[in-house]
Amino acid sequence: MSSALQEQPHEEVAESKSGYAVIAPGHTFASVTDKIASIVLRKRTPFGWFIGVAIGFMIVQMLMLALTWLLLRGTGIWGINVPVGWGFAIINFVWWIGIGHAGTLISAILLLFRQDWRTSINRFAEAMTLFAVACAGIFPLMHTGRPWLAYWMFPYPNTMGLWPQFRSPLIWDVFAVSTYASVSAMFWFVGLIPDLATFRDRAKNRFVRMIYGLGAMGWRGSARHWHRYETAYLILAGLSTPLVLSVHTIVSFDFAVSIVPGWHATIFPPYFVAGAIYAGFAMVLTLLIPIRKFYGLEDFITMRHIHNCAKVMLATGLIVFYGYVIEAFFGWYSANTYERYMIYNRMTGPYAFVYWLLIMCNGVVPQLLWSYRIRENLLALFGIAMVVNVGMWLERFVIVVTSLHRDYLPSSWGNYLPTIWDWATFVGTIGLFLTLIFVFLRLLPMISIFEVRTLLPEAQVREETMPTTTTVAPAPAAGD
């Protein structure tokens, strides 16, 4: 480990340049545990939670209806056609997968880089990742003409002796997304174990104790447990790290490998990854700002976190915007009729309003984040995060629809108009996402208790006072 990285924990940990701490002063181990555990282990569920779940669940019903109708009638209930063979389904798939990226980035990469501010938001972001991937997974399955045969995309031994076509990016997708989903779930679960043990120990109700006890898998907090936990967590972080880069790279191959003007671009992998992190942080902010307020978590999710999320958004947003500029530049520089027309059509064709809206949402509006005052203003930040969420969706719309609707032969050009079923499926997955988030907030610690405790001054182990024996609990987040 470099000395620069090691320096930080030895400073006044809680202070950042903006003057905000990663945890509000005055907290003790006990107060942290009490505060976070009380959100779950309480008798009365807040009324607002019921309203939220009810809305989410109603939207899920719409999703169920839309999917059932889809299975009965076929993908023709959507607006797709020839030439636009992919519509909302793939747009939404890429969008949701992108949103998931923030979780993995926060939990794995920032862990390895020892960014202590991640600890307050990683649990939540990981949950968001899982739910976003769940929403994303619906689309590639359901957009096939015969979803009941989609399992043919897996390499399983079969009597036909047939394997999938490994040259197809869709097969890479299958592996990338399923690996991503399983590693993320594993990472999340492992990180939950000490906290589940805390819940087990604090639960009043025998049934609740049993349930959390099962999840805690016999965690007793012994030094050996901590040692193994740390090792496992680091290994998983190491496994997840390449996934942050690989998943969206492979998703971008769905486009980049094809020969469609507007898809066939070498810039896609890095620009998709940056876009994914951009979208992910926007979604983290979108959810954190109201939840932090609602549950009174300002002490743990401080303005330091908010600032950092905003800065990541600004940085990745600039990369994404660079991508747009380079796409346009290469469209012109290629001197290729089709590429030139593609970019010209994006800017002036029937879907030009979507393109310019996208530039506005993803390129122009986020520049406000340069301003310290804007970053201080939660309402403005929430608004910008929402705009970016929309912008990232529009980006996928532009890539999928405007590239396809006018490709090589003008005779087959057409347009694309989503139907009510496209919208119902899309909005339905948002409902599913919200419902899952609400359930998560109610049943699991949304902030990692034991990790936040390491942020407290008393958790800092100073060499001169450090006992020779291993600290039992709480341990530093990342043991040396």
Add this chain to the structure above:
Amino acid sequence: MSTTQSSNPNLVQIQSRQGRIDEYHRLRDKVAAASQKSGRQYWRSLEELADTEEFKSYVYNEFPEQAAEWNDPVGRRRFLKLMGASLALAGVSACAYQPRELIVPYVEQPEEEVPGKPLFFATATPLGGFGLLVKTNEGRPTKIEGNPLHPASMGATDVFAQASILNLYDPDRSQNVLDRGDIASWSSFLGTARTALEGQRGNGGAGFRILTETVTSPTLAAQLQGLLREFPAARWIQYDAANRDSANLGALQALGAPVNTVYRFDQARVVLAVDSDFLQCGAGNLRYARDFITGRRLEGDTREMNRLYAIESTPTNTGAKADHRLAMRPSEVEAFMRTLASQLGAGGAAGGGATYTGHAEWIAALARDLQANRGRSVVVVGNESSPTVHALGHAVNAALGNVPNTIYYTDPIEAVVVNQTVMIGELVRDMNAGAVDVLLIVGGNPVYTAPADLNFGDALQRLSEGQNKLTAHLSSYFDETSLLCRWHVPESHYLEAWSDARAFDGTAAIIQPLIEPLYGTTKSAHEFIGAFGEQPAVNGHDIVREFWGAQTQVASGGDFEAAWRRILHDGVIPNTAFQPRSVGVSGNSTGEQQSGQQANGTTPPSVPPATNTNAAPGGYEIVFRTDPSVYDGRFANNGWLQELPKPITKLTWDNAVLMSPATARKLEVETKVEWRGGNVSSDVVEVKFQGRTVQGAVWIVPIHADDVITVHLGYGRTRAGRVGSSTNDSKVGFNAYAIRPSNAMWSGAGVEIRKTGERVELAATQIHNLTMDREPVRVGTLAAYLESGDKHLFVGHHDEPPDGMSMFPPNEEVWPVREDIPQWGMTIDLNNCVGCNSCVVACQSENNIPVIGKEQVMRGREMHWLRIDAYYSGDAHDQHSAAGPFFQPLMCVHCEKAPCEPVCPVEATVHDTEGLNVQIYNRCIGTRYCSNNCPYKVRRFNFLLYQDWDTPQTKLVRNPDVSVRSRGVMEKCTYCVQRIQWAKIEASKLRRPIADGEVVTACQSACPTEAIVFGNIKDPEARVTKLRNGRRAYPLLGELNTRPRTTYLGTLRNPNPEIEPPVGNTTEKREGIHHE
């Protein structure tokens, strides 16, 4: 595949099938009884032994009961039931629901019948009279091909013949004799009708009228004339909406007799088409297209091409093919012809009347070109032109000495020539005057098609309601006319009844049935008319056979039986083509009509329809035309034709008010491409002509003449059937007959057009007509072709990617190709393509391609494997500068490096060793990635369940050699792999290689101009290889390194250097088609 000898044994087979089934039942009962007695029993499971109801139903359905309902539109209530059923289905291997059927071996194998092996029988189509070869599978006709022995077909077919097979199986066809709408029997009709006729016997049939369509069937004409001998005072009226009155009157004026004009385009160097779509419409169009292209074909060392000039008031395929095209108002055509005639010194032609002042140089150049090719030119006038124009055309042809080199005259092919428009007017007058007691309408739909000013429907209704009056309609459908007649008799389809027909040159062919009538109650026109004759019970076969038995040219050999078998086998009656007949051109062709000699002694046409000379300048003119898809409306219920993109407009499921961009601007109307993919919203205008109005949607055609609108007939049917009828909810076009008066059957001036403010949506399969500098269609000039020394005239530097661009090794390394394996390839010669759509329908028929309906076409989901793209060049907003459309048939080009293949996740689309890009429907899961990645966008996806699994009749029309695709799978052109397999099997049986030309794809076989050539590109002697290596060949989107197996041959124009000076620099050989 060869024609099989003799008449149809399937008829015998079908008749005896019921008997065999009965026998099977008896046998089964016997076996069952025997097994009862013996001690041992076998059972498949305990449930069977228990014989429970559940087990019985399980055995019956094979799958759970709800499974069959996948096909049905799902109601709310069935929602959950189905969800349950799908769970149950998971345990059962997936397959289609099979209805219970008896599998019975032939007790007596019908002659030549081998199950699984198709038989071909020669017959002919009543519409156009050209010969057909119809393929039957196990006794059901499945595909129509042209008869190469027939001079009007030469092996090709048009869209109507191709699609007519769907009419045979149309479930909406009428199936019962109806008496005022109630089901009655044939015998009760016969009793009533014969009684009524007996009542007429006293006055010689003065109150007896027979209304037919144009009769070209010699047998039917003889029958009718026989009936008229019995009832001398009766009248036989012919009426067709698309009749030849003008042509006949023009011939009468100019030549003194209503002769039939036959053109020999293959002999012509210069062709002038005057409002004539001879490549697409009218009798003989297939042969004319073949001959015309023969004069243009550039294969081998040919260095000559004919030159086509077209004058037209409405855009046609012929105009699109023209080297020089002039759009003008219909009223100007006569003046133009007069100007031309005077420049050519045609006798007395310049006598009176206005002359055309515009385009003087153009006309002078044309006149010089015609003059320079005296005796080797043709002036062809469309049936829709006025009699005077026809007369002028005859005069010009005579002046140019074209008769008899490139044109000859024969007796008319109609059995009796009458002025149909006048005749139907007289009929209505008689009906209104109470002079008609018995009216038999044999075919046709006059209530719908009769001129609007006659109010034929009202007259017929009053007649039907009258005391002691009898009206009867023989028709395939219970249509608008049937509704107003007292009696309706269902008519047999031509594929299930005996008849005969004459083609454009008089060649007669026997219409031989391919199947027993699907509905036993149907009658052919011969049987219907015969029922009133001396032998009412005689069947159609005997009537037709007897007639030809009496004809000298057939019976001359002595052995009529052998001659008859020969006729049925060949599909052509020998020596029936009319001999050229000499006629003198009348000196006074522009003056009053001459009372010439009348063929067959009928009443001379009294007054020719008024010609619309000197229309008020600034006013609008209207042009009526039959529809390129549904003709005069008779094909309105044919889904293939309704969904067939019209050649020029690419519109489906609708007709429209066609106009030029300038006219649209003047009227402040527009069409706008909407968002769903193929939908275009269009302003509705009200067209008022001679006091009658109709409302229709506007469609803008770049090459349309200004201040003229074109409306196509055949739409707005109210009783066509479930496909073609307009209802309150959905309109299928508008009825242009409603404003078509008898004095302006084809065109007229003084139209008022008013924008209504309403907008409707139309469905088109191509909504972008400019090439955007992409040169999908490559156009050059003959001069450049001859001058240029380039090996490849149309291949530019960007067409071939540099070597080593691909990561993948060349195909030859991946799949070492064995010497004996052919490599299939195709060439499409755009110089030959006239955009007639025959290939599109042929492909649909051959490959079981579903019809999806207007709503789905508007969503951009049309399923045609083969489409014809049409591109314009020049300024799309100027009728004179805009050229084209240039046609390009496009189906899967079978790329050697197919972009669709590597992206399919499940290997559902792969390459085979013969170079075909094959699609495996069973393996396809429907990701549509292949379609996205296909630069040609030729893949078609079953977004919904488009195939009709339920209607029993539609099962019969399908080609058993081609899989029927269900929902959720991708499909595309296979190069007719089933025909390749067939040829391979035939060749391997004889242990010989497949000969060149042995595999003929469906599109190739239907093409009248032989634009499509298919074969083994490894064979250097194959025609396809030679064309592929020819100078005009180019790969479509070749720069993508897809290496398509279909190669296009660029089209050449042969402009008159006086009108269009050649470009000096030969490197400027490609004209390209420019974005405006």
